[in-house]
Amino acid sequence: MDEFPGRTGFLRTTGTNIGECKENRVLSLGESLRIVEAYSTGSAREFLTEAAMAATKITPSHNGPLRVEGDFEIVDPGGKPFGLAGRTKISLCRCGHSANKPFCDGTHKVVGFTDEVHARDLPPPAPPVPKP
Numbered sequence: 001m002d003e004f005p006g007r008t009g010f011l012r013t014t015g016t017n018i019g020e021c022k023e024n025r026v027l028s029l030g031e032s033l034r035i036v037e038a039y040s041t042g043s044a045r046e047f048l049t050e051a052a053m054a055a056t057k058i059t060p061s062h063n064g065p066l067r068v069e070g071d072f073e074i075v076d077p078g079g080k081p082f083g084l085a086g087r088t089k090i091s092l093c094r095c096g097h098s099a100n101k102p103f104c105d106g107t108h109k110v111v112g113f114t115d116e117v118h119a120r121d122l123p124p125p126a127p128p129v130p131k132p
C-alpha cells in the first residue's frame, strides 16, 4: 500500500497558490513524491494542473452516452452551473436524442444509436491562426 492515510487535502493545506486545483483526496506515495520533486524543480504548477485533470474521467460508452466521473462541474454557455444534487457520476448524451440534454435519458437505446468507441491518438492540433 503506497498511500498516506490522513493526507487528504494535502494539496490545499500546503498554503501554496494552487487555486485551480480542486484536489481533495488521499494522495499516493508516488503523487506525494512527485509534488515534492515538482516543487524542487519549479514545475509544481504543471504537475498540479495535470493532477487536477486526472481527477476527472470521461468514458464514451459503446452505443451510448459519455460517462463523466470524478471531480467535475457542468455549466451552461453562460457559465452557470447545473445543480447535480451531489452526483459524482453523470451521463451526457452523445446521440442527440435525449429530451433532457445535455444529460442522457436512455433514449439512445430507443433510437438505436450505434457507435463503437476505441481509444486512438488524435493528430496534433492545428496551429493558431495569426491575428492580422
Ligand code: FES
Pocket: 064, 065, 066, 092, 093, 094, 095, 096, 097, 098, 103, 104, 105, 106, 107, 108, 109
Ligand atoms: S446518449 Fe443516451 S439519450 Fe443520447
